[in-house]
Amino acid sequence: MKTLQAIRGMPDILPHDTGTWQWLEQRIRSLVQSYGYHEIRMPILEPTALFARSIGEVTDIVEKEMYTFEDRNGDSLTLRPEGTAGCVRAAIQNNLIASPQRLWYQGSMFRHERPQKGRLRQFQQIGLEVFGVATPDADAELIALSARLWHELGVSDVVELQLNSIGSAEARLAYKTALVDYLRAYTADLDEDSQRRLGTNPLRILDSKNARTQELLERAPNLHDFLDVESREDFAALTGYLDSVGVAYRVNPRLVRGLDYYNKTVFEWVTTELGAQGTICAGGRYDGLVQQLGGKATPGVGFAMGLERVLLLLAARGIEAPEANTLAFGVGVGEQGERACFAGVESLRYTMPHAVIQMNSGGGSFKTQLKRADKSGAKVALIWGETEAENNTVTLKFLRSDRPQVTIAASLLPQELERICNTM
Numbered sequence: 001m002k003t004l005q006a007i008r009g010m011p012d013i014l015p016h017d018t019g020t021w022q023w024l025e026q027r028i029r030s031l032v033q034s035y036g037y038h039e040i041r042m043p044i045l046e047p048t049a050l051f052a053r054s055i056g057e058v059t060d061i062v063e064k065e066m067y068t069f070e071d072r073n074g075d076s077l078t079l080r081p082e083g084t085a086g087c088v089r090a091a092i093q094n095n096l097i098a099s100p101q102r103l104w105y106q107g108s109m110f111r112h113e114r115p116q117k118g119r120l121r122q123f124q125q126i127g128l129e130v131f132g133v134a135t136p137d138a139d140a141e142l143i144a145l146s147a148r149l150w151h152e153l154g155v156s157d158v159v160e161l162q163l164n165s166i167g168s169a170e171a172r173l174a175y176k177t178a179l180v181d182y183l184r185a186y187t188a189d190l191d192e193d194s195q196r197r198l199g200t201n202p203l204r205i206l207d208s209k210n211a212r213t214q215e216l217l218e219r220a221p222n223l224h225d226f227l228d229v230e231s232r233e234d235f236a237a238l239t240g241y242l243d244s245v246g247v248a249y250r251v252n253p254r255l256v257r258g259l260d261y262y263n264k265t266v267f268e269w270v271t272t273e274l275g276a277q278g279t280i281c282a283g284g285r286y287d288g289l290v291q292q293l294g295g296k297a298t299p300g301v302g303f304a305m306g307l308e309r310v311l312l313l314l315a316a317r318g319i320e321a322p323e324a325n326t327l328a329f330g331v332g333v334g335e336q337g338e339r340a341c342f343a344g345v346e347s348l349r350y351t352m353p354h355a356v357i358q359m360n361s362g363g364g365s366f367k368t369q370l371k372r373a374d375k376s377g378a379k380v381a382l383i384w385g386e387t388e389a390e391n392n393t394v395t396l397k398f399l400r401s402d403r404p405q406v407t408i409a410a411s412l413l414p415q416e417l418e419r420i421c422n423t424m
């Protein structure tokens with residue numbers, strides 16, 4: 001029979017890698033919670049209309065990347081492609097919209113893209129959202145928090161903050177008209193995607209990867225000249241906050257982001273270490289979204305980072321999670337020895353709850369069990385044979401040093417292991 005395979009772009013995360021995942025997730029979780037953010041967990045499936053209404057009909061995500069299907073009732077459902085829409089929906093539905101409300105979430109997102117390094121069909125994001133703060137101090141805090149994360153992970157020197165303001169809806173509308181007027185003259189020179197976007201979502205042309213298109217954009221009208229006064233002032237205040245905490249940024253007037261709900265601040269953390277998948281974290285302000293989804297008008301700002309890309313960056317920099325080393329491995333020989341081993345190891349787990357302690361299972365000769373102990377990476381094998389079982393003792397065989405083995409009273413085992421922990 002043909003063996004079944006995972007769906008392309010939806011890889012298993014294997015035991016060999018989950019240690020690093022857990023380590024990264026834990027670092028982010030504790031950092032985020034130290035800034036006062038509370039976790040929210042949303043469903044993976046949402047009504048399709050939620051994404052169409054928030055992300056926008058004429059975006060890459062909604063047009064071609066969503067996993068959408070009809071359930072048995074004929075309702076159109078979509079596997080969430082991102083977290084903000086669901087988070088806003090949940091906050092409205094559960095009366096969590098407050099001034100301020102700080103939320104974070106983690107989970108799988110789904111997009112039907114061409115799988116490649118750092119671009120998957122099921123990927124993990126951690127996202128943060130702040131509701132109810134209209135002033136740019138909230139934007140600044142989110143950015144400072146992410147900068148602090150890169151600092152803690154040791155990748156500050158290979159990430160760059162790109163920052164822009166895309167202004168109010170009115171400002172963007174005026175700019176769109178000017179941009180389209182300018183680009184119409186060069187329609188034939190634009191790449192295919194950009195030609196299409198000219199009539200649908202012209203702002204997205206700004207982040208076309210096509211060299212000729214980028215060249216044409218050099219002389220295009222500048223979004224910054226169209227910004228409303230409030231957006232300008234907020235942007236100045238934001239950069240002031242960032243300066244005050246030494247967070248460097250590059251203003252990129254062509255940064256527009258691919259989702260329709262943004263206004264004013266948009267930003268991306270970009271690294272050159274991951275090729276075309278260089279954006280590890282992205283976000284911005286979305287002051288109209290809560291109302292657009294049926295809540296009372298409330299400003300919002302947030303970001304999401306792609307954990308696979310962060311992990312790729314860490315790997316590229318040779319940064320590894322500290323290994324959780326096995327301290328001890330219980331070996332039990334003979335019926336009595338096996339029983340003494342089982343009880344001895346289990347009681348040790350109570351007295352040393354943080355140590356990794358394994359024990360042999362499935363029987364085997366003394367030699368076989370010692371081999372398993374060695375393979376586990378344990379520092380010490382705890383051996384219970386008939387003699388040890390009878391005398392209430394245990395023999396310690398040191399697997400990573402040439403210290404001679406010793407037999408001690410079983411009651412002294414915890415303190416002896418503590419000592420080993422501290423010296424090895």
Ligand code: ATP
Binds near residue numbers: 111306
């Ligand atoms: P890109 O321009 O790389 O397609 P995006 O603008 O579509 O990214 P967002 O919707 O802003 O991405 O998602 C936030 C972050 O989630 C991205 O910066 C990235 O780190 C991660 N991300 C997005 N799509 C994927 C994917 N298909 N696979 C892995 N990570 C992803």
Ligand code: MG
Binds near residue numbers: 060258
């Ligand atoms: Mg994308």
